[in-house]
Amino acid sequence: MQWVEPEPGPGPEQKLKLTKRDSATGPEWYQESQESESEGKHPPPGLLAPPKPPEPSGPPASERDDAPLPEGDDAPPRPSVLDDTPSLPLELDDAPLPEEETPEPMAVCRHRHRCHTDCLEGPLCRAFQWLGWQVGAHPWIFLLAPLMLTAALGTGFLYLPKDEEEDLEEQYTPVGSPAKAERRFVQGHFTTNDSYRFSASRRSTEANFASLLVVSYSDSLLDPATFAEVSKLDGAVQDLRVARENGSQIQYQQVCARYRALCVPPNPLLYAWQVDKTLNLSSISFPTYNHGGHPLYLTGFFGGHILGGSLGMGQLLLRAKAMRLLYYLKTEDPEYDMQSKQWLTHFLDQFTNIKNTLALKKIEVVHFTSLSRQLEFQATSVTVIPMFHLAYILIILFAVTSCFRFDCIRNKTCVAAFGVISAFLAVVSGFGLLLHIGVPFVIIVANSPFLILGVGVDDMFIMISAWHKTRLADDIRERMSNVYSKAAVSITITTITNILAFYTGIMSSFRQQMFLPQPKRK
Template structure:
């Protein structure tokens, strides 16, 4: 069988890197110093870090092209903010402070009331701007008076006058969102309540002063208020953004821990008994190379004005793991060269093998991240740009800065100098083959290559033969089927969307407020605006009114909508006209009487009238039992679908400020699938171009799909939602799936062994330890995030843990077993023919022995992403 020749890209690329390696080996100081100068120059870009920080949660965690944003623009244009403040009619969340007071049994008692009054007075006395401005100066107003909390008056009447409070409507006041944990009598009057929520709305046009007041509010409520009967949680309109900004501060201490662990692991895994060929300094500078790459790439992007989102703070952990993995590849290939050759020759051979390998892994990872720029989430775009660029610089610094140090270290080794003291040590002779303090004890005197690590022997003599036994294969297949079943089950349990509470640290006051809100105020959801956009709608015609009522009934028929609570200016106007005997059935009478009614009723903000014509109007539909993310998604879809189907002649639109965040449900799944598909196709193209065997692409596809399904399923079982944060990590899956699968497949199909089992053992022998090294180094780079107080960073750790674990499991267990079951992927007959020719006179084996590598099987250096 003739092997396909697909190395038209790989072969010239390998030759080019061979020349580069020789240049780096000849002029190492140039390639060592120049990257440090460049890093220092671009590192100045961190001066702009504070200016580039983008902590607008709406901008970063909601779709940039979400329909709710265009809906909001329409509301803002047609129903502008009035001087008569109404929280119900805001097109944004507004500027406000809020507190929730909780009593474990019944808050409607005198002691609780007195503490609430005391707390309310304390809030209203908060002063800012050199103590000149108080709440009364900054409050939102209606009829010239501050909008206050009527619930205190209702509590006073209930406690002191035994007045019954109707729920959820008390007169014309909706109190369903002000009193929580309510139990009622049969006549819908309150029997007891556990929580009271109060709002303090501020003006929208004095942002500097109101922000200062809100910060002072947070400070005041965080202090001991000497409250005995009630517990208080609090929140403001700036709390999410402020607490979001504090997330990196919880992670900064972990950086030192992570780098310590990474350096320690790198040093330990590179320790050799030979005190000349010890790779301690090489490992140290490998970690430093990754740090310089982060410094340079981040500085460059900050110079260019790229927004720096908090999620980017997790990127250095990932870059460190990838950088150390590439370092292992370079060291492994260096160790396969002849220690008696000149440094330039050793570097040329190292680059010829290793540089192509890390080029494959770099291209797959960088493309995976840059494809992530297609998503509509700003947080994902920023993370992908910073991480992809950092990986690219990590690659550049590996073949320049780190390669240069490898050459300098090679010169030290060549002169038999101690790795620590740099003093010359004893040169071994025929009687003394080397000891812990002499050169020679750690290399093969026949081939000249450094001796293999004991773990490589373990994979060759013990693990490989054990894995290829028939009963072991059956057991592994059963394990895989269990893995696949659990993954698929988890995918069906997946929930979408990010809980806004998770954007703050775990110990934030925001979390306490959200918990109380969910516990006591989840029964009544938002009042959704139903907007009639058709300016030609005939409001006065009975047929038009009937069509509108039919639409309203479709909304009210849902169990997500409260009955008999719709706020409709049109219904109120018709009742008003019938009560006064007005003729509202023709356009003239309808429009002439409308302005006075809107003025008297306070519903003027619900109708946009221009030149005697209604351009747009709105009705408010109350929702109930919107508790979970699934409820939010279902409610959004139901309202939009109902509005589009029943409002064909009215041009209906639904909107609420919360829809800005709910829009993520509409795009997160489709965008994730889109990114995965596009990235997977890109990975296959790279694999076909740079790995000279087309059958490998089939196994690359299989491994990518298998790992992604596994990560998606088990992340759902690990309480991780599909949102913009986890979407980032699913993109990472693709690159790492290729890293762990493409080269193990190629090592198998290009092996010179006769049988499939022997080919599998050979591939595991060459790649087993490097895969473990790469997996552990990456996990060490992110393990500290498991202790973070932030959901975002813990999620990053969870998914990275799944990606690396499943990827490594596929690389050293599943893929080798599956390959042995499909002999069509083996080129052993072709390989054997070539070996026979070699034995008949070509002496190719002796040439391979002198060069320390196999021309037939490229992956002869023990690398995690082998040297293709």
């Protein structure tokens, strides 16, 4: 039996050393065992020279290059197999690690895993770079296509409602509010009848009304001359008639809220004086006045009053600076509700003429109706639209001034002007598309073009700044691709920010921000 000597392994005094070798497949790392200086060195396992093949015929063995070297004390040191490896110039990464920084033994590492942090920026920049290249290669397509698209979508403004009335309660109160549910409960148990038994205190919703606030030029209006002038004003208001398209007329007596057979008086004390002109206005008790066995509640009908001593169920009303006239109209029935609103609209149109015709000398009159808030909101669109022209002119001037350069090459005034025009086209296209698909137009949305204009101008300045950083020697396609690539992240961030801002408004419970259709009343 032949004795086989076991292969030496790394002993307790050996050190492992990592050596990098270049091969055809790439850099590889090998482990070498390094003994202490007193023990000498041994070649690592697995790298010993293989057995010599049989000597071929030819020159004597002593003259061949592979002839065995003499052994003995005079023999030169035997070359190692590792010496046959072609020597390569060592780079910084190929230099052996110093002794004091020798790493611990580790497995063979053939691949390095790297963490890519541009997983979003890289694809985004490449997509924008491709888009910029296409814009530079086909400029007329990207110039004419937006104009044609804007012209097509802009036809949606034909569906813009002009005379449609907005319900402010539906638009500016939360959807699904508990107050609305409680009001429905009250309406189901405490009904009202505007045509026979009207009571303002039983109303759970706002009724159609017209309110006149009469203020006396003197210290008090509790005198017959002032009451005569107020009575003249009351008669002129009740004589208003609205001419309809079919030739009929709407009179106040047809649409007024009634208590039994009579219209609800606009002011109980004024009505009592009109019935009895001999009524002593200097002996009126407040807040309750007993007239012919019927108590009159004057609370809310007089202002700036001064009270005296006790009188009956109240106190003596010495002076009153102002008086209010309330004209309640029918609201419950849809047909009467529409007629009441037509009468109120006519009242608002003719009220100035009424004051001029009466030539009031003792009193000053101001008016307010249940439609006043709504009409003021609708009038906002008329006042805002002229502001669009001024806003666009100012922003164009600012953009042109900011991009003006004395160098004709770096001057970008035309680019700035077209950037503002591009934002205008976006506003027309977006609004036209929403009107085409039936989204109702809410008057508060009239302010959004200013926000869209600001966002569009910001992106324009970002792209102009990126254009100034491109090389003049490059062609248009390459410069456009570089501009879009550099501005990709900035434009995306600003766009996402604005989308989130508008989405926050959509999540609101207010209908005017949600852009939801208004429920139809039955």
